Amino acid sequence: MPQSTFAPTSEAELESVVRGAIAAKTPLEVTGRNSKATLGRPVQAAATLSLSGFSRITSYEPEELVLTAGAGTPRSEVEPLLAARGQCFAFEPPDYSRLLGVGDAGSLGGMIGCNLAGPRRIKAGAARDHFLGFTGVSGRGEIYQAGGKVVKNVTGYDLPKLLAGSYGTLTALTSVTIKVLPAPESEDTLILEGLDDATAIRAMSLALQSPFEVSGAAHLPATINAGIAETLLRLEGVPPSVAYRRDRLAALLAEFGICRSHPADESRARWIAVRDVHPFAGDQSRIIWRLSVPPMEGARITAAIADRADAQWFYDWGGGLIWLSLPSSDDGGAQLVRGAANSGHATLIRAPQDVRAAVPVFTPQPTALEELSRRVKAGFDPAGILNPGRMYQGW
Amino acid sequence: MLMMPQPDAETIARRAEIAADLRAIVPGEGVIETPVEMRAYETDALTAYRQMPLLVVLPQTTGQVSRILRYAHEKSIKVVPRGAGTSLSGGALPLADGIILGLGKFNRILDIDYENRCVTAQPGVTNLAITQAVQHRGFYYAPDPSSQIACTIGGNIAENSGGVHCLKYGLTTNNVLGIEMVLITGEVIRLGGKHLDSEGYDLLGVMTGSEGLLGVVTEVTVRILAKPETARAVLVGFPTNEDAGRCVAEIISAGIIPGGMEMMDRPAIHAAEDFVHAGYPLDAEALLIVELDGPRAEVDHLIARVSEIAARNRSQSLRISNSEDERLVFWAGRKAAFPAVGRISPDYICMDGTIPRKKLPEVLRDMAELSRKYGLRVANVFHAGDGNLHPLILFDANNADELDRAEKFGADILRLCVKAGGVLTGEHGVGIEKRDLMPEMFSEIDLNQQQRLKCAFDSQGLLNPGKVFPVLHRCAELGRLHVHKGQLPFPEIPRF
Ligand SMILES: Cc1cc2nc3c(=O)[nH]c(=O)nc-3n(C[C@H](O)[C@H](O)[C@H](O)COP(=O)(O)OP(=O)(O)OC[C@H]3O[C@@H](n4cnc5c(N)ncnc54)[C@H](O)[C@@H]3O)c2cc1C
Numbered sequence: 038m039p040q041s042t043f044a045p046t047s048e049a050e051l052e053s054v055v056r057g058a059i060a061a062k063t064p065l066e067v068t069g070r071n072s073k074a075t076l077g078r079p080v081q082a083a084a085t086l087s088l089s090g091f092s093r094i095t096s097y098e099p100e101e102l103v104l105t106a107g108a109g110t111p112r113s114e115v116e117p118l119l120a121a122r123g124q125c126f127a128f129e130p131p132d133y134s135r136l137l138g139v140g141d142a143g144s145l146g147g148m149i150g151c152n153l154a155g156p157r158r159i160k161a162g163a164a165r166d167h168f169l170g171f172t173g174v175s176g177r178g179e180i181y182q183a184g185g186k187v188v189k190n191v192t193g194y195d196l197p198k199l200l201a202g203s204y205g206t207l208t209a210l211t212s213v214t215i216k217v218l219p220a221p222e223s224e225d226t227l228i229l230e231g232l233d234d235a236t237a238i239r240a241m242s243l244a245l246q247s248p249f250e251v252s253g254a255a256h257l258p259a260t261i262n263a264g265i266a267e268t269l270l271r272l273e274g275v276p277p278s279v280a281y282r283r284d285r286l287a288a289l290l291a292e293f294g295i296c297r298s299h300p301a302d303e304s305r306a307r308w309i310a311v312r313d314v315h316p317f318a319g320d321q322s323r324i325i326w327r328l329s330v331p332p333m334e335g336a337r338i339t340a341a342i343a344d345r346a347d348a349q350w351f352y353d354w355g356g357g358l359i360w361l362s363l364p365s366s367d368d369g370g371a372q373l374v375r376g377a378a379n380s381g382h383a384t385l386i387r388a389p390q391d392v393r394a395a396v397p398v399f400t401p402q403p404t405a406l407e408e409l410s411r412r413v414k415a416g417f418d419p420a421g422i423l424n425p426g427r428m429y430q431g432w
Numbered sequence: 433m434l435m436m437p438q439p440d441a442e443t444i445a446r447r448a449e450i451a452a453d454l455r456a457i458v459p460g461e462g463v464i465e466t467p468v469e470m471r472a473y474e475t476d477a478l479t480a481y482r483q484m485p486l487l488v489v490l491p492q493t494t495g496q497v498s499r500i501l502r503y504a505h506e507k508s509i510k511v512v513p514r515g516a517g518t519s520l521s522g523g524a525l526p527l528a529d530g531i532i533l534g535l536g537k538f539n540r541i542l543d544i545d546y547e548n549r550c551v552t553a554q555p556g557v558t559n560l561a562i563t564q565a566v567q568h569r570g571f572y573y574a575p576d577p578s579s580q581i582a583c584t585i586g587g588n589i590a591e592n593s594g595g596v597h598c599l600k601y602g603l604t605t606n607n608v609l610g611i612e613m614v615l616i617t618g619e620v621i622r623l624g625g626k627h628l629d630s631e632g633y634d635l636l637g638v639m640t641g642s643e644g645l646l647g648v649v650t651e652v653t654v655r656i657l658a659k660p661e662t663a664r665a666v667l668v669g670f671p672t673n674e675d676a677g678r679c680v681a682e683i684i685s686a687g688i689i690p691g692g693m694e695m696m697d698r699p700a701i702h703a704a705e706d707f708v709h710a711g712y713p714l715d716a717e718a719l720l721i722v723e724l725d726g727p728r729a730e731v732d733h734l735i736a737r738v739s740e741i742a743a744r745n746r747s748q749s750l751r752i753s754n755s756e757d758e759r760l761v762f763w764a765g766r767k768a769a770f771p772a773v774g775r776i777s778p779d780y781i782c783m784d785g786t787i788p789r790k791k792l793p794e795v796l797r798d799m800a801e802l803s804r805k806y807g808l809r810v811a812n813v814f815h816a817g818d819g820n821l822h823p824l825i826l827f828d829a830n831n832a833d834e835l836d837r838a839e840k841f842g843a844d845i846l847r848l849c850v851k852a853g854g855v856l857t858g859e860h861g862v863g864i865e866k867r868d869l870m871p872e873m874f875s876e877i878d879l880n881q882q883q884r885l886k887c888a889f890d891s892q893g894l895l896n897p898g899k900v901f902p903v904l905h906r907c908a909e910l911g912r913l914h915v916h917k918g919q920l921p922f923p924e925i926p927r928f
Contacts, residue, residue, distance in 0.1 A: 100681040100789070101819075154629065159628075163629050165629070166602065166605070175881060179877050181878045182875075182878055183881070183882070186853055187787065187854050187858075188599075189594065189859065190855040191591065191592045191857050191861055192855045192866075192873060193879075195638060195641050196882065196885070198605070199633055199635075199885070202629070202631075202633070203633055218689065219687035219689060242548075248658040248660055277730065278726060278729050278730030280729075281730070329627045329629055331625070333547045354628060357628055381625065399631045400631055405621050406622075409621065409635065409888060413885065414633075416884035416885055416887060419913045
């Protein structure tokens with residue numbers, strides 16, 4: 038357990054904390070609002086470095102489609118501000134607080150550090166696709182910046198991409214610039230009932246191959262959905278367009294049985310539940326995995342796992358994202374899950390600390406790629422000061 | 433003129449031996465060494481810069497690329513990867529002591545997977561060929577650089593290329609799912625695949641836009657989209673750039689993200705109209721093309737809203753396309769803007785800064801000032817939706833100092849962009865063209881950090897050296913960590 042917490046409020050202070058840690062060879066556990074402390078492997082650190090002091094919204098220009106704010110800014114402050122101007126983060130960042138049993142949705146820095154993305158990922162991309170630029174302090178104890186504050190930029194390497202999903206292991210972010218987009222004016226969800234997984238994925242694939250701009254495609258098997266399997270297909274946009282596409286899509290999918298449709302309010306609630314993994318929020322003793330796979334492989338992978346374990350699951354991203362719940366076990370089911378998901382990757386999202394310390398939370402990489410990733414880490418954090426071991430054991 | 437690193441005489445002296453060694457890897461025609469045949473490779477689309485390479489090698493398999501790079505690594509020979517050579521920033525410019533590794537023979541589409549909505553292709557396949565391979569099924573590949581008939585998908589990855597539709601559909605980086613690539617050591621790695629979002633560091637994101645400095649891409653998986661049901665365009669003339677700029681801002685504030693939103697200034701309007709006779713309004717100071725795509729119901733609805741907004745912002749003329757033919761005519765002038773300018777001037781260079789859109793009138797004003805100062809004309813085409821500006825500077829290379837003046841003018845324009853809160857390049861890359869301007873945007877610490885990424889991939893700096901970075905440091909020097917001992921300068925930082 039870390040003994041002390043540093044909470045700098047300026048870049049200069051942060052720089053000196055990191056330099057001090059380098060000199061003293063004492064690694065730091067980097068956190069924002071601590072909402073995702075249990076995501077990734079447990080970090081062995083002498084102290085905590087909290088970035089919650091960097092919490093000012095520096096600029097928000099709706100007509101430029103950009104927001105710049107401190108990395109520690111709570112999402113609960115930013116998202117209502119965007120909503121008030123009819124905008125949003127188009128990648129629909131999930132709020133895992135119920136899933137992980139924590140108090141809040143976290144900070145902007147955490148959202149980026151974990152590269153979050155919700156159901157709209159299939160259409161709008163993930164956090165990585167909207168992260169335009171940053172300032173931060175590297176594990177070398179140097180303040181630097183990369184990217185820019187405009188929506189289109191290829192000047193220099195795309196370090197924002199590198200930082201998205203790096204779990205605080207490369208740089209302590211202080212300020213982030215994120216692209217924002219108009220929020221859809223309205224939405225509607227079509228529901229197909231009673232399909233088995235493979236058929237549902239085929240239906241979702243057909244929907245996604247249509248020009249009707251499906252912005253969410255999830256399948257909830259009967260076992261986790263009160264006894265009835267439901268396949269949800271979301272349409273968003275201006276009202277005349279949504280109505281038209283809903284009818285066309287229903288016609289296209291006629292072979293899959295009768296479609297129902299949800300009005301906007303109910304639709305929104307359903308997709309929040311999918312996005313935030315509410316089906317698995319209840320029993321905190323179960324192990325939760327998140328698999329990203331080629332969509333058409335989804336049903337095969339879950340069937341292989343269900344053959345050998347008491348598994349529950351549902352699909353998002355047209356079958357490409359599998360949320361999987363397993364009973365607790367020593368290895369959290371790692372061998373079983375990774376054996377089945379031989380293309381794509383499987384991340385251990387919720388498990389007791391000793392399990393997360395013992396099994397790889399992220400899919401082990403082939404040697405050449407792992408060595409390259411380690412060299413990248415060394416380029417930003419040669420002394421292993423920032424979140425050592427958070428992603429992979431030993432570095 | 434920009435300087436390239438001093439060539440290594442010793443490597444040049446070993447040319448015959450290197451050619452023989454490469455021929456052992458890629459037999460027969462795969463190695464090109466005569467000046468006549470190498471001529472085709474001496475420049476890219478930044479034609480003011482020319483350099484004969486040491487040799488050209490055209491491998492056909494990933495195994496060959498791997499062996500070539502391993503060989504180059506062992507013998508410390510520089511390598512410049514090359515697709516179609518349409519880079520506008522000199523990214524593919526050869527080095528006198530470096531091998532051109534051309535990917536032209538990697539020209540096959542390997543897999544079309546409609547159910548998972550992706551295509552896997554070799555890197556030498558052209559951007560347009562991907563769309564052509566899937567359009568009979570109603571699909572397309574979204575990023576559409578104007579060079580799409582020629583440029584390769586591998587080059588698109590290296591440059592993170594965009595097109596007129598990238599405001600709505602994203603740049604290359606938002607549309608690539610996976611690659612196979614070869615490191616300078618010859619190691620072959622795969623990043624991503626048919627699934628979304630890799631775990632671990634996003635090296636796919638890093639490779640995209642890395643301008644051939646980090647590795648050679650040998651296979652690409654991109655996502656494909658269903659073609660929108662319909663598209664219509666609105667052509668609007670404005671009396672001032674300010675009015676057009678305000679109209680763009682209001683469209684976006686109204687929550688509308690058009691499929692494309694392009695602006696042209698008066699000189700560009702005239703050049704284009706003279707060339708293709710698209711019916712552009714010649715009395716307008718600024719012309720806006722707004723394209724809405726999607727289902728008919730949506731397009732009609734949004735066209736009405738855009739027309740209203742245009743009227744509110746003092747539009748002088750407004751035409752709505754009523755057929756596919758008419759829509760294509762509206763675009764014809766914009767798409768031909770470069771050749772159109774090529775007709776009115778012996779030479780031109782195309783700049784590529786991005787600015788916050790609200791700064792447009794101010795930047796255009798200052799640009800007009802610079803145009804007078806340098807005595808050179810400039811025409812502007814503008815990806816208005818995302819603030820990406822393409823000033824075309826007209827000059828005549830046969831007049832003694834005009835290239836030099838044009839380059840200085842261009843550099844000043846990019847400085848203007850940075851000063852306005854923007855960046856040096858929105859889609860064409862840094863290459864050699866903007867290399868020496870990098871310090872306008874980044875501090876030495878920023879640039880050193882970027883180079884440390886380069887070191888992780890290519891510790892000897894053999895891949896495409898002399899591009900992107902104004903000053904090259906040795907990796908050993910960059911890797912050194914300076915430990916600051918003694919007093920913490922901020923003993924008062926809160927601890928709890
Ligand atoms: C008329 C014209 C219009 C253009 N319009 C646009 C536009 O609208 N939008 C836009 O973004 N760009 C545009 N461009 C610029 C250019 O077409 C793009 O940058 C394109 O992506 C370059 O592709 P290429 O195959 O020609 O690459 P090249 O020019 O051959 O190479 C470009 C860079 O990529 C590297 N590279 C190439 N292939 C590989 C590989 N397989 N692995 C690793 N590195 C590689 C090279 O080393 C070099 O640094 C235009 C150019 C022209 C001439």
